[in-house]
Amino acid sequence: MPGAAIEGVLEGCGVRITGCGDPRVCRLLEERGYIENGVLDGLEAFYQAVAGRLSLQGLTGWSAALAVVEACDVPFKAFITYLDLRRRGRLPRRGVRPGTLEVARGQKVYEVLILEEGETTTYGFLAEWSRSAVADGRQPVIAIVDRNGDVTYYEARAVKSLS
Known part of the structure; x- marks a missing residue:
């Protein structure tokens, strides 16, 4: 063109x-x-x-x-999430851990773990990832890409107890 x-x-x-x-x-x-x-x-x-x-x-x-x-050897869900973040005015970058993106907003840096609707994972994996992100000074967020390509974001803080 x-x-x-x-x-x-x-x-x-x-x-x-x-x-x-x-x-x-x-x-x-x-x-x-x-x-x-x-x-x-x-x-x-x-x-x-x-x-x-x-x-x-x-x-x-x-x-x-x-x-x-x-x-690219990158899952399509990462491209969809990247596109969604850019359309929302964010400036994402590849994350330090596999399957993640990073987004800086003000003084905060968010680490976005990208999952697909129906994808199997464990609570242990999510908790460990969340703790690792926090230990690196990042705010953990999970992005779920549904079968229509819509992305929903969830805050993902690991806690020791619910009391």
């Missing part, structure tokens, strides 16, 4: 920028840390494609977004 804000080619789970039709957009993405060494992060590339600002080897829109998904 000539005139796209960002033009690029897939490179691993990212997009090598080959042209920037809107330098303001590229500069902003670089300032936010989404572009490093000329490569746009895969999750952000997905968002930019859905938003219509990325042309990927002639593909645009959802076609480009799905090409990014196929190139």
Whole structure:
């Protein structure tokens, strides 16, 4: 798509920028840390494609977004949650633990564990993840992606007792 804000080619789970039709957009993405060494992060590339600002080897829109998904070893639920957070005005990043994203808001940093509706997990896993997030100075939040692609967020604090 000539005139796209960002033009690029897939490179691993990212997009090598080959042209920037809107330098303001590229500069902003670089300032936010989404572009490093000329490569746009895969999750952000997905968002930019859905938003219509990325042309990927002639593909645009959802076609480009799905090409990014196929190139990445990241579950689709992570892309859906990332898209939801970006649409809500947040600036998520990949989390330090598998299956998580991080979102800074003011002085707080939220660690978002992404689960899918019907996915099996244990209370022990959730409690340990929550304790680890808190120990790292993050607020634990669980994102549940339902079968329609809607995302619901829950605060996830582990407690020692209910009394």
